[in-house]
Amino acid sequence: MSYRTEEVTYVQPAQPAASAQAAQQKRSTAEYRALDAAHHIHPFSDMGSLNRSGSRVIVKAQGVYLWDSDDNKIIDGMAGLWCVNVGYGRKELADAAYRQMQELPFYNTFFKTTHPPVIELSALLAELAPEPFNHFFYCNSGSEGNDTVLRIVHQYWATQGKHSKKFVISRKNGYHGSTIAGGTLGGMGYMHEQMPSKVENIVHIDQPYFFGEAEGNLTPEEFALARAQQLEAKILEIGADNVAAFIGEPFQGAGGVIFPASTYWPEIQRICRKYDILLVADEVIGGFGRTGEWFAHQHFGFEPDLITLAKGLTSGYVPMGAVGLHDRVAKAIIENGDFNHGLTYSGHPVAAAVAVANLKLLRDDKIVERVKTDTGPYFQKKLRDTFANHPIIGEISGAGLVAGLQLAEDPKARKRFANGGEVGTICRDFCFNGNLIMRATGDRMLLSPPLVINKLEIDEIVAKAKYAIDATAQQLGIS
Numbered sequence: 001m002s003y004r005t006e007e008v009t010y011v012q013p014a015q016p017a018a019s020a021q022a023a024q025q026k027r028s029t030a031e032y033r034a035l036d037a038a039h040h041i042h043p044f045s046d047m048g049s050l051n052r053s054g055s056r057v058i059v060k061a062q063g064v065y066l067w068d069s070d071d072n073k074i075i076d077g078m079a080g081l082w083c084v085n086v087g088y089g090r091k092e093l094a095d096a097a098y099r100q101m102q103e104l105p106f107y108n109t110f111f112k113t114t115h116p117p118v119i120e121l122s123a124l125l126a127e128l129a130p131e132p133f134n135h136f137f138y139c140n141s142g143s144e145g146n147d148t149v150l151r152i153v154h155q156y157w158a159t160q161g162k163h164s165k166k167f168v169i170s171r172k173n174g175y176h177g178s179t180i181a182g183g184t185l186g187g188m189g190y191m192h193e194q195m196p197s198k199v200e201n202i203v204h205i206d207q208p209y210f211f212g213e214a215e216g217n218l219t220p221e222e223f224a225l226a227r228a229q230q231l232e233a234k235i236l237e238i239g240a241d242n243v244a245a246f247i248g249e250p251f252q253g254a255g256g257v258i259f260p261a262s263t264y265w266p267e268i269q270r271i272c273r274k275y276d277i278l279l280v281a282d283e284v285i286g287g288f289g290r291t292g293e294w295f296a297h298q299h300f301g302f303e304p305d306l307i308t309l310a311k312g313l314t315s316g317y318v319p320m321g322a323v324g325l326h327d328r329v330a331k332a333i334i335e336n337g338d339f340n341h342g343l344t345y346s347g348h349p350v351a352a353a354v355a356v357a358n359l360k361l362l363r364d365d366k367i368v369e370r371v372k373t374d375t376g377p378y379f380q381k382k383l384r385d386t387f388a389n390h391p392i393i394g395e396i397s398g399a400g401l402v403a404g405l406q407l408a409e410d411p412k413a414r415k416r417f418a419n420g421g422e423v424g425t426i427c428r429d430f431c432f433n434g435n436l437i438m439r440a441t442g443d444r445m446l447l448s449p450p451l452v453i454n455k456l457e458i459d460e461i462v463a464k465a466k467y468a469i470d471a472t473a474q475q476l477g478i479s
């Protein structure tokens with residue numbers, strides 16, 4: 001499979017400083033694959049099948065490009081796993097980690113101690129986040145962030161004397177991580193099936209997925225409103241005195257980049273306020289510039305009580321997660337004695353130092369601003385122009401530098417493929433062979449490139465996506 005690039009001149013990215021070392025491969029691809037198959041269990045994978053086909057071995061990266069062990073240059077339309085917001089190979093982040101490791105590689109924050117990196121990070125987050133967010137609790141991942149959210153929500157209502165408020169309402173096809181709590185909060189049935197037990201008092205309502213689930217002649221706005229109103233019905237069913245919180249991703253990421261219509265979040269917020277229920281925005285993907293705003297809830301125009309952060313917080317250079325607390329929640333936690341929760345690496349100094357360097361880059365290089373005013377609108381328009389009236393594209397969702405392309409058998413009639421998952425896999429394989437990373441979630445193709453991407457690189461991603469989607473249509477005999 002080859003991909004021709006005659007219409008575009010690509011900028012050759014600078015080679016990383018340490019590339020001589022990286023290029024000096026210690027093992028052949030076959031050796032890597034054999035050892036990987038022998039000893040490594042991958043997340044969310046069918047290992048039998050993966051071991052037969054072999055993994056792609058990624059050996060280095062720069063900007064928006066990856067290189068595999070056969071020296072193929074691949075454009076990364078997914079920013080790793082939605083996280084490498086500042087792109088690969090940023091020396092500022094590597095330097096911050098190196099310096100911090102030499103100065104103070106670790107100290108805990110449990111026993112009346114703190115350290116400069118976590119102090120700087122907290123102050124910087126308070127500056128970057130919307131006004132009422134001035135306090136942050138740290139962990140190592142988005143999943144742990146959502147575990148922490150449950151602890152904070154529970155403690156909050158305990159401090160208010162409302163001990164019966166225990167239920168948390170979430171959504172089907174939402175994603176909140178893969179610890180037991182994250183997995184329970186999420187609405188992925190295939191994950192629930194393999195869980196030995198679930199966290200109690202978590203219930204789900206339907207997602208605002210217009211293309212796949214709207215019936216009749218509802219407009220997207222009417223449909224989104226109806227889906228939001230399921231929250232009210234669920235609260236009334238359980239009893240408002242028993243409901244502690246609602247959690248949702250401002251737009252669903254892993255669920256397929258599902259963007260609710262503008263009516264959705266204001267209605268969710270209205271309902272949460274009416275019944276005195278905390279509103280949690282899982283900003284693990286949406287946070288740090290993805291939609292062109294610093295946080296995705298700002299894009300949708302609502303005010304959560306808690307925000308879960310991870311991924312773009314460090315651009316994935318080292319693991320870190322956090323929870324941001326609205327002043328009124330923070331006050332309750334701060335003024336009511338011990339909060340019995342923590343992780344050895346809460347506020348890890350190296351992670352915090354990298355996060356600070358990362359956030360300063362996003363701010364001072366005006367990366368978030370550029371997504372909002374320049375590259376984001378360009379990317380969205382390019383996708384819409386390219387796939388308008390495409391025979392198998394039913395919907396393009398997204399804002400800023402995130403998009404979902406709905407594969408459909410009959411786009412106009414909103415008819416999905418009966419074997420949508422297989423069609424997604426076919427398309428994903430064409431992308432893979434064309435050296436584009438574009439993720440398939442069922443019958444939706446997802447893009448979420450590094451936020452530093454330039455217009456030529458956007459052109460390359462969209463051209464390669466077009467090639468893969470055209471090839472998919474051709475293989476299905478649709479034109």
Ligand SMILES: *Cc1c(COP(=O)(O)O)cnc(C)c1O
Pocket residue numbers: 082140141142143144175176177178249253254282283284285310311
């Ligand atoms: C990735 C993700 C998580 C989980 O984060 P991990 O770091 O993988 O634990 C939680 N919520 C959302 C919205 C995510 O996309």
